[in-house]
Amino acid sequence: MAADPRNTASPEHEHAGHGLSSSQLAALYRKLRLIRRVEEETARIYPSDKIKSPVHLAIGQEASSAAVCDVLKPEDVASGTYRSHAVYLAKGGNVAAMMAEMYGKVTGCCRGKGGSMHIISPEANVLGSSAVVGTNIPIATGQGLMLKREGKGRVCAVFFGDGATEEGCFYESLNFAMLHRLPVLFVCENNGYAIHEPLSKRWSSEDICARVAAFGMPVVQIPDGDVFAMREAAAQAVERMRRGEGPTFIECKLYRWREHVGPAEDFDQGYRPRSEAEAWMANDQVARVGNMLPAAERAGIDAEVEAVIADAVDFAESSAFPPAEELYANVYA
Numbered sequence: 001m002a003a004d005p006r007n008t009a010s011p012e013h014e015h016a017g018h019g020l021s022s023s024q025l026a027a028l029y030r031k032l033r034l035i036r037r038v039e040e041e042t043a044r045i046y047p048s049d050k051i052k053s054p055v056h057l058a059i060g061q062e063a064s065s066a067a068v069c070d071v072l073k074p075e076d077v078a079s080g081t082y083r084s085h086a087v088y089l090a091k092g093g094n095v096a097a098m099m100a101e102m103y104g105k106v107t108g109c110c111r112g113k114g115g116s117m118h119i120i121s122p123e124a125n126v127l128g129s130s131a132v133v134g135t136n137i138p139i140a141t142g143q144g145l146m147l148k149r150e151g152k153g154r155v156c157a158v159f160f161g162d163g164a165t166e167e168g169c170f171y172e173s174l175n176f177a178m179l180h181r182l183p184v185l186f187v188c189e190n191n192g193y194a195i196h197e198p199l200s201k202r203w204s205s206e207d208i209c210a211r212v213a214a215f216g217m218p219v220v221q222i223p224d225g226d227v228f229a230m231r232e233a234a235a236q237a238v239e240r241m242r243r244g245e246g247p248t249f250i251e252c253k254l255y256r257w258r259e260h261v262g263p264a265e266d267f268d269q270g271y272r273p274r275s276e277a278e279a280w281m282a283n284d285q286v287a288r289v290g291n292m293l294p295a296a297e298r299a300g301i302d303a304e305v306e307a308v309i310a311d312a313v314d315f316a317e318s319s320a321f322p323p324a325e326e327l328y329a330n331v332y333a
């Protein structure tokens with residue numbers, strides 16, 4: 001079961017900025033808002049069948065990727081799963097190329113062949129994403145080894161769900177990263193469910209951090225979705241990694257507002273009650289950070305985000321599908 005969120009979104013209780021400058025706060029909000037609105041637009045367009053790939057939306061879960069990518073430099077690397085629009089966007093991936101990819105168009109970031117689950121941005125150092133649960137974790141760990149050998153202080157953040165911590169390669173990666181003090185930030189986005197199965201029915205102990213701590217790795221749990229707590233934990237971990245002190249594991253408890261795959265809500269399916277979601281919706285970090293900005297500044301960011309999305313949708317709609325002769329190009333078994 002997901003944890004009870006403890007924050008409220010009421011701005012009067014906020015310590016202004018949580019140590020962030022006003023421009024840092026605005027940048028964080030822009031990331032959160034962009035992710036939320038791109039995914040809401042994706043959900044809106046999806047029933048038209050213009051989007052040709054299945055979509056796993058992170059609506060409600062934006063805080064972890066926004067917070068962690070906020071403390072990464074452009075040259076640092078991020079790696080995600082099939083639910084990675086948020087990671088791609090937070091790391092600076094091109095919005096139009098992502099939208100075109102979902103439309104299956106040749107201008108997409110995988111020339112229309114990957115779809116939502118396989119977005120990548122070499123330009124923004126988004127390592128790529130995979131539909132096979134857990135597979136991005138050893139790949140990101142290998143990237144960490146490369147970054148350590150490179151010796152330039154770059155780091156890699158890898159995002160995955162609580163379900164991915166059930167894969168053997170997760171534990172092998174933790175051990176290897178800790179043994180070799182690799183600059184890998186392991187970010188578990190624990191939304192309490194693997195498809196429809198709650199954590200409580202999958203593990204005798206729900207304490208993921210305790211399992212990871214057995215590898216001697218520093219662990220941090222963010223129990224309530226607090227974007228500022230995540231940002232601070234990530235900032236400290238990244239500093240340690242740049243000093244060569246090795247990996248950190250952060251467990252971010254979050255909540256997926258929409259169905260596992262697809263654009264709709266699924267509270268009628270019986271595996272989780274709407275009341276559970278409502279507590280998290282009242283704890284919405286996008287609204288929380290937005291409420292901390294002056295109204296005019298917030299409106300300006302919102303308008304800018306809408307313009308970026310409108311351009312991305314136009315780009316996707318007006319782009320061509322890949323030519324048929326490309327069907328077997330760049331396809332590997």
Ligand SMILES: Cc1ncc(C[n+]2csc(CCOP(=O)(O)OP(=O)(O)O)c2C)c(N)n1
Pocket residue numbers: 083131132133134160161162163164165191193194195260
């Ligand atoms: C190796 C593998 N096993 C099973 C699946 C089927 N599957 C797809 S998503 C998923 C649940 C993963 O849950 P979690 O890692 O918590 O991520 P979330 O979807 O909650 O973001 C499963 C079991 C798969 N894609 N790959």
